[in-house]
Amino acid sequence: xxxxxxxxxxxxxxxxxxxxxxxxxxxxxxxxxxxxxxxxxxxxxxxxxxxxxxxxxxxxxxxxxxxxxxxxxxxxxxxxxxxxxxxxxxxxxxxxxxxxxxxxxxxxxxxxxxxxxxxxxxxxxxxxxxxxxxxxxxxxxxxxxxxxxxxxxxxxxxxxxxxxxxxxxxxxxxxxxxxxxxxxxxxxxxxxxxxxxxxxxxxxxxxxxxxxxxxxxxxxxxxxxxxxxxxxxxxxxxxxxxxxxxxxxxxxxxxxxxxxxxxxxxxxxxxxxxxxxxxxxxxxxxxxxxxxxxxxxxxxxxxxxxxxxxxxxxxxxxxxxxxxxxxxxxxxxxxxxxxxxxxxxxxxxxxxxxxxx
Amino acid sequence: xxxxxxxxxxxxxxxxxxxxxxxxxxxxxxxxxxxxxxxxxxxxxxxxxxxxxxxxxxxxxxxxxxxxxxxxxxxxxxxxxxxxxxxxxxxxxxxxxxxxxxxxxxxxxxxxxxxxxxxxxxxxxxxxxxxxxxxxxxxxxxxxxxxxxxxxxxxxxxxxxxxxxxxxxxxxxxxxxxxxxxxxxxxxxxxxxxxxxxxxxxxxxxxxxxxxxxxxxxxxxxxxxxxxxxxxxxxxxxxxxxxxxxxxxxxxxxxxxxxxxxxxxxxxxxxxxxxxxxxxxxxxxxxxxxxxxxxxxxxxxxxxxxxxxxxxxxxxxxxxxxxxxxxxxxxxxxxxxxxxxxxxxxxxxxxxxxxxx
Numbered sequence: 001x002x003x004x005x006x007x008x009x010x011x012x013x014x015x016x017x018x019x020x021x022x023x024x025x026x027x028x029x030x031x032x033x034x035x036x037x038x039x040x041x042x043x044x045x046x047x048x049x050x051x052x053x054x055x056x057x058x059x060x061x062x063x064x065x066x067x068x069x070x071x072x073x074x075x076x077x078x079x080x081x082x083x084x085x086x087x088x089x090x091x092x093x094x095x096x097x098x099x100x101x102x103x104x105x106x107x108x109x110x111x112x113x114x115x116x117x118x119x120x121x122x123x124x125x126x127x128x129x130x131x132x133x134x135x136x137x138x139x140x141x142x143x144x145x146x147x148x149x150x151x152x153x154x155x156x157x158x159x160x161x162x163x164x165x166x167x168x169x170x171x172x173x174x175x176x177x178x179x180x181x182x183x184x185x186x187x188x189x190x191x192x193x194x195x196x197x198x199x200x201x202x203x204x205x206x207x208x209x210x211x212x213x214x215x216x217x218x219x220x221x222x223x224x225x226x227x228x229x230x231x232x233x234x235x236x237x238x239x240x241x242x243x244x245x246x247x248x249x250x251x252x253x254x255x256x257x258x259x260x261x262x263x264x265x266x267x268x269x270x271x272x273x274x275x276x277x278x279x280x281x282x283x284x285x286x287x288x289x290x291x292x293x294x295x296x297x298x299x300x301x302x303x304x305x306x307x308x309x310x311x312x313x314x315x316x317x318x319x320x321x322x323x324x325x326x327x328x329x330x331x332x333x334x335x336x337x338x339x340x341x342x343x344x345x346x347x348x349x350x351x352x353x354x355x356x357x
Numbered sequence: 358x359x360x361x362x363x364x365x366x367x368x369x370x371x372x373x374x375x376x377x378x379x380x381x382x383x384x385x386x387x388x389x390x391x392x393x394x395x396x397x398x399x400x401x402x403x404x405x406x407x408x409x410x411x412x413x414x415x416x417x418x419x420x421x422x423x424x425x426x427x428x429x430x431x432x433x434x435x436x437x438x439x440x441x442x443x444x445x446x447x448x449x450x451x452x453x454x455x456x457x458x459x460x461x462x463x464x465x466x467x468x469x470x471x472x473x474x475x476x477x478x479x480x481x482x483x484x485x486x487x488x489x490x491x492x493x494x495x496x497x498x499x500x501x502x503x504x505x506x507x508x509x510x511x512x513x514x515x516x517x518x519x520x521x522x523x524x525x526x527x528x529x530x531x532x533x534x535x536x537x538x539x540x541x542x543x544x545x546x547x548x549x550x551x552x553x554x555x556x557x558x559x560x561x562x563x564x565x566x567x568x569x570x571x572x573x574x575x576x577x578x579x580x581x582x583x584x585x586x587x588x589x590x591x592x593x594x595x596x597x598x599x600x601x602x603x604x605x606x607x608x609x610x611x612x613x614x615x616x617x618x619x620x621x622x623x624x625x626x627x628x629x630x631x632x633x634x635x636x637x638x639x640x641x642x643x644x645x646x647x648x649x650x651x652x653x654x655x656x657x658x659x660x661x662x663x664x665x666x667x668x669x670x671x672x673x674x675x676x677x678x679x680x681x682x683x684x685x686x687x688x689x690x691x692x693x694x695x696x697x698x699x700x701x702x703x704x705x706x707x708x709x710x711x712x713x714x
């Protein structure tokens with residue numbers, strides 16, 4: 001138990017409690033695993049504990065408090081922690097699909113595993129091995145996120161409600177990811193589509209569904225779930241919009257990933273879609289010629305950035321973020337949540353929109 | 358309900374009942390999915406319904422009967438069907454990792470999805486798209502196998518027992534797959550390791566764990582579970598040993614995959630390990646030079662086959678299969694199962710060892 005009172009515990013305290021659930025779960029897995037599996041399990045633990053912000057578990061616990069949950073029972077923490085194993089699965093596979101070498105300032109999982117087997121011979125050399133091992137490690141994280149959830153000591157009614165939320169979340173994330181794959185490659189001016197991808201791939205699974213999970217565990221009704229949604233989608237979208245800006249303009253030492261990757265991959269972000277729509281013919285030609293080039297240079301990336309500035313796309317995204325932040329705050333004015341939960345959700349909405357990493 | 362009596366229903370009847378659970382589940386998913394997801398869901402359904410033998414669901418239902426279960430209640434069928442969605446996930450990711458173009462006589466999922474997007478432009482061309490979409494579709498199948506299991510209308514005690522079995526199975530399969538990845542590339546004489554891979558990757562999840570799942574659903578004790586294991590591992594291993602023989606010597610029109618893939622990938626099968634151990638220096642040089650060559654020709658594959666014959670490795674594997682088949686039959690002599698269940702398990706052990714596809 002983190003806090004026995006009705007008050008929302010300190011966010012750091014929630015993070016620590018979630019960390020200890022994850023540490024214990026992975027330690028048990030490592031103990032019972034055959035020796036050869038310890039290396040990938042160690043890679044998984046390393047990934048989970050470097051730079052993981054625990055946003056999703058924290059949101060889940062906030063949902064629990066928003067729905068009048070009291071204290072922070074172990075089963076709720078365990079369900080909350082399962083969200084970060086799911087998130088880990090999604091990031092590992094995402095990096096494989098995007099061929100991203102860096103994540104959180106370190107080598108991504110498939111690169112780290114390839115490097116450990118650098119002397120490997122045969123048709124599947126170290127790089128192929130790294131990718132295959134990462135696919136498998138993602139599969140393991142997905143299975144284990146599920147195991148962590150269904151082994152939580154929940155009442156049957158809590159368990160059923162939790163699974164409804166988590167099942168929906170998993171399908172949504174995979175849908176968002178698929179839509180992203182379909183669109184990636186050529187800069188497009190389809191703003192609505194870019195927003196749909198960001199909503200499914202990020203907004204729902206980062207804020208809305210974790211809140212719903214906490215609410216469902218507390219046995220809340222549709223009024224609370226709807227109020228969670230009204231609050232959650234704006235900062236969830238703001239989170240992704242900020243991610244797009246950081247992806248293009250962020251400081252790599254703070255974000256932990258190169259600020260050229262999104263351009264190189266031809267990611268169809270809202271930022272890019274806005275630029276395509278607002279571009280004059282010369283600017284549009286430049287975007288079409290450069291965005292999605294695997295060999296994009298740093299100088300070419302600067303010309304892309306200049307277009308994102310000159311078209312006003314960057315400022316427009318900043319405005320969208322601010323608008324979403326205000327919308328979230330407004331939703332809280334009428335939310336049927338305890339005051340303490342509202343205070344924390346205000347802080348979190350603000351943090352999601354101004355973060356630098 | 359398939360059969361209201363104590364008798365084991367006809368295997369075809371079980372297969373049909375499992376098929377209808379899967380058809381209904383995927384139809385509901387397709388109906389509720391956004392239009393863009395219907396294409397991959399269709400690919401998943403196509404894969405599930407071409408050549409799927411439903412061995413795992415059938416074994417699960419047999420486990421239910423072996424543990425004195427009566428009739429075939431819908432929740433048992435649903436849990437049984439979830440095993441085939443799990444199997445589908447494993448095959449889709451397996452084909453991506455092995456870079457296999459064919460499965461069950463058709464294009465594998467990543468190749469089929471690449472072909473549908475052949476006109477795709479950008480840094481992620483059609484082949485990369487196919488691989489990424491298949492990784493995602495595997496993830497979806499894994500999530501949905503879990504959803505099918507936990508939405509089955511089971512009593513809490515059944516549900517908990519079922520999850521213990523399925524959690525163990527998932528970790529075992531991924532362990533086997535990882536061990537396989539570690540070993541692939543260079544022919545090795547490590548027979549024990551090849552047997553461990555086959556046990557974890559195939560034997561346990563094809564026969565033992567499905568039987569355990571059925572037994573657990575019927576509330577059986579450890580005596581029945583142990584008898585299931587004693588019966589299950591030999592035909593499970595025989596199944597994989599037959600697979601290795603079919604992989605090297607099978608008729609591609611019957612197996613649905615080229616009989617050079619295993620040699621080309623440098624798969625460390627028991628068949629290959631036996632050949633390496635028994636080979637004279639010249640034969641060993643030939644194996645080292647050819648096995649694991651991505652550009653292996655049909656003629657070179659024939660020389661590898663000749664070594665597998667000349668060393669007696671092929672015959673030795675045939676003997677291992679026969680021995681395992683006898684061992685399974687013997688285990689049934691003392692098994693505390695109803696007579697009808699024993700009859701069916703005898704048929705299945707025989708079928709696993711003599712199959713040609």
